[in-house]
Amino acid sequence: MTTSSTSPTPSTPAQxxxxxxxxxxxxxxxxxxxxxxxxxxxxxxxxxxxxxxSVPELSLDLVDRTGIGKDEGVIDVGAGWSTLTDHLVERGxxxxxxxxxxxTALDTIRGRIGEAGAGVVLEVADVLDLDMGRTYAVWHDRxxxxxxxxxxxxxxxxxxxxxxxxxxxxAVVATFGPDGPTTCSGLPIVRYDHAGLAAEFPGFxxxxxxxxxxxxxxxxxxxxxxxxxxxx
Ligand SMILES: C[S@@+](CC[C@H](N)C(=O)[O-])C[C@H]1O[C@@H](n2cnc3c(N)ncnc32)[C@H](O)[C@@H]1O
Numbered sequence: 614m615t616t617s618s619t620s621p622t623p624s625t626p627a628q629x630x631x632x633x634x635x636x637x638x639x640x641x642x643x644x645x646x647x648x649x650x651x652x653x654x655x656x657x658x659x660x661x662x663x664x665x666x667s668v669p670e671l672s673l674d675l676v677d678r679t680g681i682g683k684d685e686g687v688i689d690v691g692a693g694w695s696t697l698t699d700h701l702v703e704r705g706x707x708x709x710x711x712x713x714x715x716x717t718a719l720d721t722i723r724g725r726i727g728e729a730g731a732g733v734v735l736e737v738a739d740v741l742d743l744d745m746g747r748t749y750a751v752w753h754d755r756x757x758x759x760x761x762x763x764x765x766x767x768x769x770x771x772x773x774x775x776x777x778x779x780x781x782x783x784a785v786v787a788t789f790g791p792d793g794p795t796t797c798s799g800l801p802i803v804r805y806d807h808a809g810l811a812a813e814f815p816g817f818x819x820x821x822x823x824x825x826x827x828x829x830x831x832x833x834x835x836x837x838x839x840x841x842x843x844x845x
Contacts, residue, residue, distance in 0.1 A: 637801045639762070643739050650714040653798055659694045659721065662798070663829040664756055669697045671825050672755055675785040675841050676701070678821055683707060685750035688777060690740045691757030693718045702730040710734040712743060741769040749777055752784045755837075758813070759788035759802040767813060775816070782844050784817055786810060790824055790836035810840050817842035 640649045659665055672695075676687065683705045689697050692711035699722070701709045711733065713719050719735040726733055736745065740757060752774055761767045778784060788805045789797065796802060811819035821841040826834045 637796065637799075639760075639800050641763075643742065646739065647714045649800075651717060654694070654715040654717040654721075660830040662694070663831075663833070663835065664797075664827070665694065665830050666827065667696060669695055669700065669755065671787065671823055671837070671839055672697050672753060672785060673700055673704075675821070675823060675839060676751055676753065678841055679751055679783045679785075681750045681783070686710070686748070687751040687753065688712065688745065688749045689753045690743070690773075691754060692722065692735075694721055695755065696725070697753065697755075698722050698730065698733055699726055702726055702733060707732060708749075710736065710745065710749070712736045712738050712740060712745075714739055740773055741766060743773040743777065745777060747777075748779045748782070750779055750782045752778050752782070754785070755787040755839075756789070756797060758786050758810075759797065759804070760800055762801055762803055771814065774814070778844050780844055783820075784814065784842040784844070785839065786814070786842065787824075787837050787839035790838040793836040793838075805838050807838055807840055810838055811842060814842055817844050 640646045684707050686708040687701055687706060688710040689695060690712045692698060692713050693715065698709055698711045711719065711722060714737065716737045719737060723735055758770060761770055774784060788810060789802055791804050791806050793804050795804070807822040819840055820843045823839040823841070825837050827837055828834055
């Protein structure tokens with residue numbers, strides 16, 4: 614992620630499509646997205662990316678707040694190199710899945726979790742077209758939804774979310790906040806406040822809000838907005 618700007622913006626969306634004659638480049642089709650994100654993880658150390666955290670405390674806290682049992686399903690979409698899977702396994706969660714466009718990222722998770730995480734399902738897939746063939750108690754997304762600058766992409770994401778979350782199940786979604794960067798990994802993003810982010814998910818009730826100032830591995834700060842939603 615880059616921190617090209619930290620100036621305050623209105624809640625949602627920060628960058629409507631077509632706002633500017635010179636919109637920044639972004640991969641707009643599935644092949645382009647897959648190739649971009651595979652390259653983003655190739656030949657790098659995990660802490661070469663700005664979103665790296667050794668302990669995803671905010672995410673773990675929000676999963677805790679759901680109160681789900683250790684045998685209930687959790688899916689982390691756009692997991693990347695996140696250690697959320699590792700920590701869930703360590704805490705005794707027995708039904709954990711992680712999805713990403715980058716096989717390299719998921720191979721790194723597989724290498725870390727070893728035998729203890731043998732039951733973890735790691736799937737190379739696009740969240741906009743996801744079909745795991747099952748439902749989960751918790752859907753977790755840190756820093757993926759904010760890349761969806763087009764309404765049709767957000768519609769596809771919501772369809773995936775609805776296919777995978779049980780009635781009464783939970784969604785944890787975290788994006789850059791109103792004072793966060795305007796780009797992430799060089800791509801344009803949409804910044805959200807809590808109300809704006811929750812409003813993106815009709816059919817889900819806003820249960821709790823959170824957020825943090827993420828410190829990147831090189832010491833800059835990125836404001837995150839996070840919401841805990843429950844499917845009605
Ligand atoms: C900014 S990183 C965040 C990674 C992780 N969630 C974390 O908090 O450390 C975004 C991740 O989402 C993945 N990603 C981006 N678009 C995706 C999509 N459409 N489907 C699945 N994964 C995607 C990227 O490969 C990358 O690993």
